[in-house]
Amino acid sequence: MGPVEIVFITVWVIFGIIGVARGVWRELGVTTMLLIALLVLQLLTNPTAPGSKYWMIFLGFFVTDPAALQVVNSTLAIIFLLLMAYISYEGETLTFPGKGSNWFFSLGAGLLNGYFFAGSIWYYLDKAGWPGGIIGPPFTAFYTSLIKLLPLAVLPWWLLLILVVFMMIMRVLK
């Protein structure tokens, strides 16, 4: 177990605690926002997604070196995620209409958001090759196993689209 995994699990636990503090209804709103953010990112940054070609052409105007292109791509993705997370947690965006609280589901929703948020940042930092030179290979077996299960590694854009639609339906269902 290396420092990356520890940071990931710590952030994940913090999101779980924040979930308990904020309640399941607000957390589900954040889940929706994060799923939308992940969908946008998958559409643009995943090489197999329809938007990737245009996004790479756009980035190509500013950066030509492939390694630098990957770093810029990942940096922009992380900034976008941070922005979306900030907007989601600061406001009442897409908060689910409901009353009461249930600590179990609040914790679960918080942990799910932590998985989406921290997992995606980890995914992009890994794709960028951990810029800065502080972290580098060899990585642990836990790292190499978990990296394949991060949200953006495991959920294709069309599945994220289904999840976003499902979240919207759950929000309007009474």
Added chain:
Amino acid sequence: MLLFVILLIAVIIAFFAMLTFIRTAKAAVIMLGILMGGLAFLRVLGPKLIAIINMMVQFVQVGGLAALTGSDPGKGLSEAFTKLKQAPAPIDPKDPVLFYLLMIYIFVAIGIAIGSAKSFRLQGKYSYSGLLLGLVIGYLVAAYTIAVIFPESAILPLPISGIVPQAQTAAAAATSGPAISVKFLEFLGNLSSNPSAHFIIAGLIVVFIFMAARLSAKKG
């Protein structure tokens, strides 16, 4: 074991992060200052502190003032010193790590107590700078706790060395990769290599959200 240690580290760090998240950054700075000061104190004056505490406890054990000021003061004094030398030391100077850990917890408790003062009460909702400092405090507490209680799994580098010895095996584990539960790794490996992994994870998310939205609504 290592998985448990990782979870323990995460919980400790998260606890302190949350604690300082709901207080001012000033309270977190004071807590961090007390902890760092305490660690430096233990590094420099730890053995002397142990010697003083041992002497005081032994002094009380052998009869204290009564032994020194008995009917024959001269005899009483020599007897008292003889007893003092023979009395067992409450803190073993050769293995003081548990005492040092206890002292670290006392420093943390002092920091928390001072940080709870009214003047450090947060005016707004949360303190993000406090959260960052809380992560550092949590790391320090977790690193020393794990180094003492689970020395074979002490994977976190200690910022101030010489207080608590860090086991060689732990350093080796940190560099060569963990001996995390083989079954858990196998499970992760199987799941990640499963061609239906995305359906399994998406399905779990859907089931959870459905239950959270419906069951919480019923309870509310």
